[in-house]
Amino acid sequence: MVKHLAAQLDYVFQALADPTRRAMLGNLAKQALSVGELAAPFDMSLAAASKHIKLLERAGLIERTVQGRTHLCHLNAMPMHAGMEWIRHYEQFWTSRLDALAALLHAEDTANTQSARQKPRRRDK
Template sequence: MVEHDSERLDAVFQALADPTRRAMLRSLAERERSVGELAEPFHMTLAAASKHIKALERAGLVQRTVLGRTHLCRLDAHPLHGGFEWLRHYERFWNRSLDRLEALLRAEDRAQRPAVPAASPPSPKPRRKPRE
């Protein structure tokens, strides 16, 4: 099971590594699109677009439905969850590292501040003699 998950995660990251495929996924997040609609913004052939879509399908990110000669693609974002969880591990790592760095910098700032003498209590005001 772990090997299958690892292979799926590899496929997700390979699919996301290409800017054209990321743009296709953004487009599919809006609505279902045909292969031709996905190819159009990139001025690529249907065959070239189909290769990108196949990489997205291998990762499980796109589901394709064939209606006659039209191939419709829709986003399946579920596999992105595995990538998100993998990245969360490193988010926790960086948060801990940045928290330690912040603590060190604050301690350094405190050590470099000149000592401020304690404020002495105010001296009492002289009392006036009452007028007679």
């Protein structure tokens, strides 16, 4: 079961890694599209677009229904949830690191401000 989930997560991240596939998903977020409509905005052959679509299907991000000769693609955003959960697990790590950096920068700013106030001013003759 864990291996299956890891493989599915790999497919999702692989699918999301490509800007063309992300754009396809963005278009599907607005409405269901045929394979031709999904491929139309991109400067590529229908065969190349079909490879992108198949990878999105393997990741579970697209579901395809057939209506006569038309293949209609629908967005399925649920697999992205696993990716969000994986990233959220590491959010604690980055949040604590960023909080420590913010505290360090604040302390440095405070020290610089105090140092500037304590320096005697030179008077010109």
